[in-house]
Amino acid sequence: MTGPPRRDAGRPRGATVVSAVLAAVRAELAETGFEGLSVERVARRAEVNKTSVYRRWPTREALVAAAMEGLLEEFGDSPDTGSLRGDLLALAAPIADLAARPDGVALLRAALATTARGDLGGAALQRAGDGHSASSLAERARARGEWRPGVDPQQAIFTLVGAIIHRTLLEQAGPTGEWLEGLVDIVHRGIRADP
The missing domain is CATH 1.10.10.60 (Homeodomain-like)
Incomplete structure (x- = not known):
């Protein structure tokens, strides 16, 4: 044969x-x-x-x-844009782009399905808001006086990632640019230092 x-x-x-x-x-x-x-x-x-x-x-x-x-490794660290809001948007945009692609949606569904059974997909899904990216973003914001004390960086990033996943999988709507900017604004207001 x-x-x-x-x-x-x-x-x-x-x-x-x-x-x-x-x-x-x-x-x-x-x-x-x-x-x-x-x-x-x-x-x-x-x-x-x-x-x-x-x-x-x-x-x-x-x-x-x-x-x-493999897909998440393409993201790398979030770039330093010079502002907390800009950094949050730079971190969330590639995740939203992934969630808008058919293979990205399929991977998210599969990772969530395997997570429900405690398997390996959950570890990969967690990489989307991994501690390294979250802490480096927060360190830069703290140095600029933008990060409110007591806010957990990983929790803030998971808020972004979770909302994107919710939008894509449960609402079955694209995480468009306008929607993503609105989400980033909400998270930004919650974690920025008081003026």
Whole structure:
């Protein structure tokens, strides 16, 4: 039986295979959702042997977590815009962009489905408001005198992330620019230092 040549045939396994598999996971999730996600179909779409997939990611939950991690790594640290409001908007905008994409919606749904069972998707979902980004944003704002004492940076960021997820998954509406700016304004008013 012949089929398409495997990406991992005749060359070292590495970033190319990982990239192909994670792209296949996102595409499969967008088509089938988490419940329909099949490691065999992911391997076929990525043109790799399914044992290569199982070796790195032994469960569907691990695949979802890796796919989410891959997207979240693109965000990096929130840039220093010179103002707390600007920093909050710069942090929230890529998350809103992700939530507006079909593969982003599929990943969010899958991460939430796996989180409900206590699996790996929750760890990846938490990266969207990880402590490093939140604390560096807060440190900059404190240095400028903009951060109100006693406000937990991670809680503030989770407020943003949670509202974006709510808007996308429960309201089934896009986190548009105007809506996102309104959300950032609400969070900003709640955490900024009194003038």
